[in-house]
Amino acid sequence: MDSPRPHERPTAFDRMLTPVHRWIWSDTNRRVQKLLRFGETETDGGRDILRAAEVTSDPLLRRLYLEHAIDEFRHGILFRHRAAELLRVSRSHSNIGFQGDWLAPGGHGLDDLQVDGESDQTMLAFLHLSEKAAASRFCIYRDVMQHDPPTRAIFEEILHDETFHMNYTLTQLARVEPQQHKRHLWRARLSRLWKAYLRLATSLAAILGSILLTIQYFVLLPPFAWMAKRAAHRESAGWTAVSPTSSDSLNRQY
Amino acid sequence: MIKTRGKTRRGLIVFGSTFGSMAQLARGLWQSDSDKRWLTPLAVFLCVTGLLLILGTAVEALAPFIYSIW
Amino acid sequence: MNILGISAHYHDSAAALVVDGVPICAVQEERLSRHKGDAAFPLLAIEWCLQNARIEPDDLDAVVFYERPMLKFDRVLTCALRAFPQSWRAFPKAMKNLLGEKVWMRGIISSQLGVPGRKVLFTEHHQAHAAAAFLTAPTRRAAIMTADAVGEWATLSVGDGERGSNGTTKIRRFREIRFPHSLGMLYSTFTAYLGFKVNEDEYKVMGLAAYGKPTMVEQVRKLICRTPDGAFALDLSYFEFHTTAKRSYSPRFAELFGPPRNPYEPIDLDTAEGQRFADCAASVQRVLEDTLVELARTLHQETGLADLCFGGGVALNGVANARLLAESGFERIFVPPAPGDAGCAMGAALYCDRIHFGNPDRDLPDHPFWGPSVDGSELARIAQEDGHHVETLRDSALIEQTADDLAANRIVGWMEGALEFGPRALGHRSILTAPRTTEMRDRLNREIKYREPFRPFAPVVPTDVAGRYFDIPRGGTRLARFMSGVFPVRPEWKSQLQAITHVDGTARVQVLDPAMAPRLHALLEAYGQRTGIPVLLNTSFNLAGEPIVNRAVEGYSTFLRSKIDVLVAGGTRVTKRSSAVGSTEAERIREEVA
Numbered sequence: 001m002d003s004p005r006p007h008e009r010p011t012a013f014d015r016m017l018t019p020v021h022r023w024i025w026s027d028t029n030r031r032v033q034k035l036l037r038f039g040e041t042e043t044d045g046g047r048d049i050l051r052a053a054e055v056t057s058d059p060l061l062r063r064l065y066l067e068h069a070i071d072e073f074r075h076g077i078l079f080r081h082r083a084a085e086l087l088r089v090s091r092s093h094s095n096i097g098f099q100g101d102w103l104a105p106g107g108h109g110l111d112d113l114q115v116d117g118e119s120d121q122t123m124l125a126f127l128h129l130s131e132k133a134a135a136s137r138f139c140i141y142r143d144v145m146q147h148d149p150p151t152r153a154i155f156e157e158i159l160h161d162e163t164f165h166m167n168y169t170l171t172q173l174a175r176v177e178p179q180q181h182k183r184h185l186w187r188a189r190l191s192r193l194w195k196a197y198l199r200l201a202t203s204l205a206a207i208l209g210s211i212l213l214t215i216q217y218f219v220l221l222p223p224f225a226w227m228a229k230r231a232a233h234r235e236s237a238g239w240t241a242v243s244p245t246s247s248d249s250l251n252r253q254y
Numbered sequence: 255m256i257k258t259r260g261k262t263r264r265g266l267i268v269f270g271s272t273f274g275s276m277a278q279l280a281r282g283l284w285q286s287d288s289d290k291r292w293l294t295p296l297a298v299f300l301c302v303t304g305l306l307l308i309l310g311t312a313v314e315a316l317a318p319f320i321y322s323i324w
Numbered sequence: 325m326n327i328l329g330i331s332a333h334y335h336d337s338a339a340a341l342v343v344d345g346v347p348i349c350a351v352q353e354e355r356l357s358r359h360k361g362d363a364a365f366p367l368l369a370i371e372w373c374l375q376n377a378r379i380e381p382d383d384l385d386a387v388v389f390y391e392r393p394m395l396k397f398d399r400v401l402t403c404a405l406r407a408f409p410q411s412w413r414a415f416p417k418a419m420k421n422l423l424g425e426k427v428w429m430r431g432i433i434s435s436q437l438g439v440p441g442r443k444v445l446f447t448e449h450h451q452a453h454a455a456a457a458f459l460t461a462p463t464r465r466a467a468i469m470t471a472d473a474v475g476e477w478a479t480l481s482v483g484d485g486e487r488g489s490n491g492t493t494k495i496r497r498f499r500e501i502r503f504p505h506s507l508g509m510l511y512s513t514f515t516a517y518l519g520f521k522v523n524e525d526e527y528k529v530m531g532l533a534a535y536g537k538p539t540m541v542e543q544v545r546k547l548i549c550r551t552p553d554g555a556f557a558l559d560l561s562y563f564e565f566h567t568t569a570k571r572s573y574s575p576r577f578a579e580l581f582g583p584p585r586n587p588y589e590p591i592d593l594d595t596a597e598g599q600r601f602a603d604c605a606a607s608v609q610r611v612l613e614d615t616l617v618e619l620a621r622t623l624h625q626e627t628g629l630a631d632l633c634f635g636g637g638v639a640l641n642g643v644a645n646a647r648l649l650a651e652s653g654f655e656r657i658f659v660p661p662a663p664g665d666a667g668c669a670m671g672a673a674l675y676c677d678r679i680h681f682g683n684p685d686r687d688l689p690d691h692p693f694w695g696p697s698v699d700g701s702e703l704a705r706i707a708q709e710d711g712h713h714v715e716t717l718r719d720s721a722l723i724e725q726t727a728d729d730l731a732a733n734r735i736v737g738w739m740e741g742a743l744e745f746g747p748r749a750l751g752h753r754s755i756l757t758a759p760r761t762t763e764m765r766d767r768l769n770r771e772i773k774y775r776e777p778f779r780p781f782a783p784v785v786p787t788d789v790a791g792r793y794f795d796i797p798r799g800g801t802r803l804a805r806f807m808s809g810v811f812p813v814r815p816e817w818k819s820q821l822q823a824i825t826h827v828d829g830t831a832r833v834q835v836l837d838p839a840m841a842p843r844l845h846a847l848l849e850a851y852g853q854r855t856g857i858p859v860l861l862n863t864s865f866n867l868a869g870e871p872i873v874n875r876a877v878e879g880y881s882t883f884l885r886s887k888i889d890v891l892v893a894g895g896t897r898v899t900k901r902s903s904a905v906g907s908t909e910a911e912r913i914r915e916e917v918a
Contacts, residue, residue, distance in 0.1 A: 300419060
């Protein structure tokens with residue numbers, strides 16, 4: 001299952017979602033938003049991998065991570081430039097609509113990690129899996145992008161890099177942990193799954209929380225809003241004298 | 255050295271501190287120079303809602319179920 | 325007595341530790357977490373401060389947070405109510421944000437540090453700004469002005485401070501202007517309109533302003549009017565920051581100034597559109613300056629004091645500071661090295677020490693170097709592992725060698741001693757180079773800083789010769805100590821200081837007292853001996869979008885990713901094996917493992 005030289009290949013799940021991806025990428029505005037978000041994700045991922053380069057004690061890993069980080073920063077720039085080109089051509093004004101973010105959760109997966117506190121083995125296992133997942137999705141994106149050759153070319157170029165990233169992370173994991181590298185991969189898989197559940201749970205909770213607060217807003221707030229507006233009318237603009245007693249105690253939170 | 259505490263433990267400590275903070279808010283609004291007594295019930299009610307949010311943050315895995323309490 | 329100050333949860337979190345009335349250390353969370361503008365609870369910064377001082381959380385007598393969370397909650401809730409029903413989208417977000425975490429600071433600090441809740445104290449936001457500005461300044465009595473976007477309710481405050489001969493300290497705030505009327509928000513709204521990041525890129529607006537003419541001052545004055553009592557009020561129909569989190573200006577604002585800039589398009593100053601944006605920046609800059617000067621002039625007349633301590637994010641505006649010095653009537657203006665929210669950690673701790681506990685006044689060290697120290701041996705080890713050319717030199721040899729590098733137009737990454745506290749690199753984490761040509765400025769912008777070509781670079785010059793190259797008025801040396809003022813370059817030197825002379829003939833100069841950074845001072849002198857001009861270009865040691873480097877390893881990774889020629893950390897000097905980690909090295913590594 002974990003061949004020493006895996007190549008980019010979309011997973012069955014990603015293949016199944018091809019029509020959805022095709023629909024998402026068909027619209028210029030959505031494409032711009034996705035590219036901008038990818039630009040941010042790649043740059044953020046680059047920073048985390050750069051951090052990994054700074055904290056590892058393994059000289060070879062330091063050089064590889066550094067190369068990897070430079071690639072990610074470059075990808076970020078490619079995505080941003082392409083989004084800017086599309087914006088220029090379409091003159092669209094990036095209104096955020098449906099983005100299908102849940103289809104590509106976690107970016108490079110590094111938001112699951114505290115880079116500073118992780119071992120090289122854990123870092124490599126996470127990186128390998130997230131690069132693999134990214135390569136799978138980027139493969140689909142490239143395939144659904146026939147109508148936009150420049151964007152397709154970007155995915156093509158990035159896919160090439162992702163293959164290198166997948167390969168080096170796996171070979172290096174096997175180097176630093178020859179006996180137990182598969183165990184690390186499985187642990188990383190389970191951890192990713194758990195983190196994915198937590199993301200889903202917190203997203204769901206966030207939605208429920210928003211609904212709850214919105215209901216409160218419309219049910220509870222109107223009379224208070226009326227009073228607040230009335231009080232605001234009574235307030236005069238300009239200076240407000242500071243009462244010497246207002247700041248006499250540091251125990252107060254109000 | 256700062257002792258590391260789990261998220262749930264930290265959440266419970268925060269939860270325990272909320273009542274004192276709410277009392278300070280209520281007292282502050284009640285005694286406010288700009289006459290904001292009318293805001294006190296709403297502010298306190300929202301803070302009680304906040305307890306739910308704290309619980310949701312402390313126990314991420316159960317967060318959606320905690321909201322269903324409401 | 326050990327007092328920990330904390331600022332967090334808005335932008336640029338920080339921690340500062342005051343022991344027996346004197347700051348021991350202070351650091352911004354971003355410098356340790358490596359996330360620019362990190363607003364998270366500053367656990368790393370706190371941990372480092374405690375470790376550095378070798379104390380445990382139990383040894384703390386107080387932990388002071390830089391604002392009153394419940395007062396802030398009152399402001400957010402009141403504003404949401406006033407904006408009903410337009411605030412319906414912003415309300416759930418704001419409440420989740422506040423009630424899910426930020427209002428419960430006493431509990432959060434207790435739970436993170438394990439200190440009892442009674443030890444957790446709170447200053448008001450502008451109280452902390454005022455304390456950071458006044459208590460760190462070498463003055464006994466001064467007027468105090470603070471201005472930023474918003475704290476709890478206050479956005480600007482005026483008052484005075486006095487350090488009595490009997491050791492007592494007083495800080496009084498006379499009056500304040502309250503949200504939503506805010507100079508900081510006005511400037512930030514233009515920052516957003518001009519396509520820059522709010523709370524981060526305000527300095528770009530200031531840089532851009534020099535390219536424009538204040539042709540839209542009348543329009544800007546429609547947005548902000550003076551009130552009969554001498555304060556100001558914003559015309560809220562032009563703004564949306566008080567009703568929604570989505571956008572800070574209203575359609576009416578865009579009608580008045582034209583379509584906003586697309587953040588993804590570069591500003592082309594040769595086009596009418598680019599010039600319009602520069603004119604907008606120049607106009608809001610002019611109005612900001614005029615307003616501050618008038619407020620400060622009134623404060624000067626009222627207090628009759630010679631010194632002004634100026635704090636808050638607005639005090640980062642060096643052009644406005646220079647005008648305040650020239651026109652407000654104050655003889656000296658003190659702006660701390662960290663006037664923004666990060667500095668509030670220090671301000672809150674000092675306020676608690678002097679005012680809350682009533683501890684006697686102490687003279688404080690007058691420098692910005694409160695962070696972790698750099699370890700040259702760490703750099704030597706990793707650079708050797710990677711096969712780069714490493715030398716460990718004695719101080720004098722290192723200074724001579726670096727001066728030779730600079731004279732040969734090499735770009736030097738310079739790390740020494742403790743990290744600066746605040747947004748400016750003041751000589752301990754700096755990129756240094758020759759200031760002579762515009763080519764050097766363009767090379768830095770293009771190959772190292774990767775930033776907009778319109779942004780200027782700052783010079784550093786020894787105090788005793790600063791007046792030869794820069795037109796620094798009386799009192800300006802103080803402002804320039806922490807790079808807080810913008811002053812004209814003397815016309816006869818402009819052609820030899822092209823890289824640091826902005827388009828309007830000014831520079832945000834740092835004048836260096838030898839006692840503050842002796843090695844950098846020695847380097848300036850050695851460079852001066854070689855070139856005749858002891859002035860260097862001094863820019864922060866970081867790449868675009870990244871925090872200033874802290875440890876040697878971070879300087880090293882920045883050095884490898886950019887076209888910095890030489891890296892110096894402590895006594896270690898590193899040059900690259902090849903000219904850069906360019907394609908050759910990349911290809912080699914790829915072939916090695918792919």
